[in-house]
Amino acid sequence: MAPAVLVKNLKKRYGTVEAVKDISFQVEPGEIFGLLGPNGAGKTTTLRALCTLTTPDAGKIEISGISVLDHPKAARQRLGYVAQEVALDKVLTGRELLQLQAALYHLPSQAAKQRIETVLDLLGLQEYADKKTGTYSGGLRKRLDLAAGLLHAPDVLVLDEPTVGLDIESRFVVWDFLRKLREAGTTVVITSHYLEEIDALADRVTIIDRGVVIATGTPSELKDDVGGDRITIRIREFSPIEEAQKAKDLLNSLAFVQEVIINSAQGNSLNLVVTQQNDALISIQQTLNSAGLPIFGIAQSRPSLDDVYLAATGKTLLDAELAAAGSRDPKAEKKQNMR
């Protein structure tokens, strides 16, 4: 069976900026697939190329085996797109927007009526369907956008940053909805710069940075590949640097400790990468105790996707976001979004 989405050697530049240098990935039918990366990594550009909003400079894109470049109309029929910014017509009611959507996707009128009722019920919009979308709250707008994306029963629903700007409760609701969609058989592709979102939702993920793929796999596989557990130790709430250095030297002598970093931003706490080991914490506590060093706090966790990103790029996702924020040009981005 053809993959739900196939992207091969995608390339796209805007003027002097090469937004996508070389991106390839494949999405299997019926899975939730995540594209993770900081802002400016090329996620939105990749998505726009997928949804025929922009023509790539090079590369192959297929939706359910149909080439997006050769047969855009057939590909569009199988794709639903939910943009990051909800674009609605203020004076139309929700139902009228869905009726317009149905006509644009060439649903026969009887089928259109049924589909509209189905998606309105699914997204809990019946009460609001005949009110103008200009009166909708942010959450309702998002729901209507989801309804519009699903109206023609696409093979693949593509969502760009689905929970940006939503409160925590709403995020969980969206996540739950996407999981139910997957169970019903729709393939879901999401882009996100939120680690926890990809971790929570994605069956498989491709991490991209500055226009290239840096890792692909299930979240578990990626974390296992990076290997090691993370242990954070706070000698005191705020440790003097000499004490932290002494602890570091001591801990480095332990066989299972791979790396010790003093985190000066967090009160000189110690970030350790250790080989997975049952008695790691006890060994550490004993070592520090026998040197007369107290332990204010100690925590152990498996590697996170942030560690995967860090291992591949040398910086954390947050650092990359901050760096990207400084170099972003909102005017240029607006121009790119405008067709």
Place this chain on the structure above:
Amino acid sequence: MSSTLIPPKSDTNWQKVAAPQAYTDAAPNFFGELVQETFALTRRLFIQLQRRPSTLVAGIIQPIIWLVLFGALFQNAPKGIFGNTTNYGRFLSAGVIVFTAFAGALNAGLPVMFDREFGFLNRLLVAPLASRFSIVLASAIFIISQSLLQAAVIVTVAAFLGAGLPDAVGLGAIALIVFLLALGVTSLSLGLAFALPGHIELIAVIFVTNLPVLFASTALAPLSFMPNWLQIVATLNPLSYAIEPIRYLYLHQDWGLGSVVMHAFWGDVTFGGALLVLLGLALVALLSIQPQLRRTLA
């Protein structure tokens, strides 16, 4: 989402959400699909007009005010100065009809520009349209319908103000002239809407174009009033080729395609000749925007 998602009333809706749809694989019927999507897009524009009628109302009130005010302004002008007319109203009606159609069509691109800016156009572009030109076609149908309606209102009001009323064939000719002019100017406006970077730039172009084009035509005064250089400009102004035939209808009982409606510096223009010029200009406008449309919409 400000309120929690209400669970669907029946779980069958979840099963239906991804149900394979046989009709989406049915052999596409290009013409049928084109009609379906153009109709839906045009319907959207008319719903907007119905719920936000200010542009239509303004587009009807403004020409009426012009008719009344300008008519009053030149009420005491010596008889015969505007040609063999008995009142300025007869002379002016043609100018107001054409100017209203022109101004309305010039603004045709604005809704499209806003759709571009606020991302609504993207919604249309990811859809499997039979042709993306249906977006442009819907705008054209919408604007031209409005122009014809406004022209009908102006003709009626002008009749009440004593300007007279052309015969049925003449009214048909007015409709044709308004149609051709609106088609050409709408095309140009839509082309600009896709070429320019934002609504501020588009509004600036509309603003700078509107009044100078009006005054450099025979809308408000005959050629004989103008200095030579302005006469030359006016005879090259497309508006004049719409105004003069309509004016001829108002000022003459007998008219035909061969009637001379304008004396240009290079020769006489007949009624039929003016119609051909308008047709030619509309076609040129339509063709000239094709490259821009292809760039943006293809």
